[in-house]
Amino acid sequence: MKRFENFTAMVTGAGRNIGEGIALAFAREGANVIVCDLDENNAKATVEKIEAMGSRAIAAVFDVRDRDGAFKAAAEGIRHFGKIDCLVNNAGGSAWLLRKLTKFVDADPETLDFVLDINIKGTMNCTQAVLPSMIENRYGKIISISSIAAVCGIQYRVDYSAAKAAQIGMTRALAMEVGEYNICVNCISPGAIERDGNSFKRMTYLGEDGHGGKPSDIADTVLFLAGQDYITGQNIVVDGGRVLGPIPN
Ligand SMILES: NC(=O)c1ccc[n+]([C@@H]2O[C@H](COP(=O)([O-])OP(=O)(O)OC[C@H]3O[C@@H](n4cnc5c(N)ncnc54)[C@H](O)[C@@H]3O)[C@@H](O)[C@H]2O)c1
Structure with a gap:
């Protein structure tokens, strides 16, 4: 019996990088995934990879800023798999997505709205979409992917640092x-994680090269939290120690 059999995870931003890593890790452990x-x-590519592993998945194509889209995706996931046990709010990002990083x-204002909406409203929309069924089931895990920007701030990412702290x-x-419904709500704050195969040194x-993390480092932490029933309201920093202080040259 795999660790997450008869378990359904809804993962946002699951088309690439960290979100894809989380979706594939759940599938590897037997979970159904709403991609x-x-x-x-x-x-669709993530769904195909999951099906090739012998697990079940459906694609839900929507913008997390679109509240109706989030509710439709949750309803479709429940119709398909019977329930949603875990929501991972992973879709997010900074003004870099618009190639508009600037001093604050x-x-x-459009860029500020974009960054606040994708990270804060997106997380709220998807969380509100799954909560009624989790409350009814008296069970659920909600895990949001924040950032070390929330903990120590990042220059030229004032909006992003604020949104991740939110x-x-x-x-x-x-x-x-x-908590009274046995729903655990937690955050993970990654440091520098490989994107599109580009790693950091x-x-x-950690390591002689002071390397950055991989999507699997975040996925491992998500699955750890998804398997716990007595950790709630926490933020786990997964950053190879980056926020401990300046790295000597
Ligand atoms: N990569 C890092 O170093 C790092 C560090 C700290 C925090 N994070 C956080 O981790 C999460 C994932 O980061 P990543 O580097 O894998 O991101 P990414 O940009 O590589 O991938 C994000 C995925 O989300 C999707 N997406 C983007 N906007 C969306 C929207 N509005 N609605 C639905 N889907 C949307 C994209 O299509 C993409 O597939 C983000 O919340 C990010 O802020 C990343």
Whole structure:
């Protein structure tokens, strides 16, 4: 028996990088996966990889900023798999996605809205979409992927640092509200994680090269939290020690 058989995980931004790593890790352990992404081709590619492993998955193509889209995806997931045990709010990002990183003083209002909406409203939309069924089932895990930007701040990412800190605040307050239904709400704050195969060096205290992390490092932590029933309201930093202090040259 695999660790997550008869378990359904809804993962946003599961078309590539960290989200894909989380979706594949759940599938490897036997879970059904609702693969959510804006990008239809990438979502379908993740579904195909999961099916090739012998697990079940459906693609849900929507923008996490679209509340109706989030509710439709959750309803479709429940119709297909019977329930949603775990939501991973992974879709998110900074103004870099728009190639508009600037000093805060110069940030335009559209960019600020984009960064706050994708990270905060996206997390709220998807969480509200799954909560009623989790409350009814008296069971659920909600895990949001924040960032070390929330913990130590990142220059030229003031909006992103604020939005990622909001996810941690939301996690703590919601954990208090839904604990009575055995719903655990937690956050993970990654440091520098490989994207599109590009890895980082001299950024952490781990290994001779101070290497960055891989999507699997975040996926391992997600699956750990998804398997716990007595951890809630927490933020786990997964960054190779990067926030401990300056890395010597
Ligand atoms: N990679 C890192 O170093 C790092 C570090 C800290 C935190 N994070 C956080 O981890 C999460 C994933 O990061 P990543 O580097 O894998 O991101 P990524 O940009 O490589 O992938 C994000 C995925 O989400 C999808 N997506 C983007 N906007 C969406 C939207 N509005 N609705 C639905 N899907 C959307 C994209 O199509 C893509 O498949 C993000 O929340 C990010 O802020 C990443």
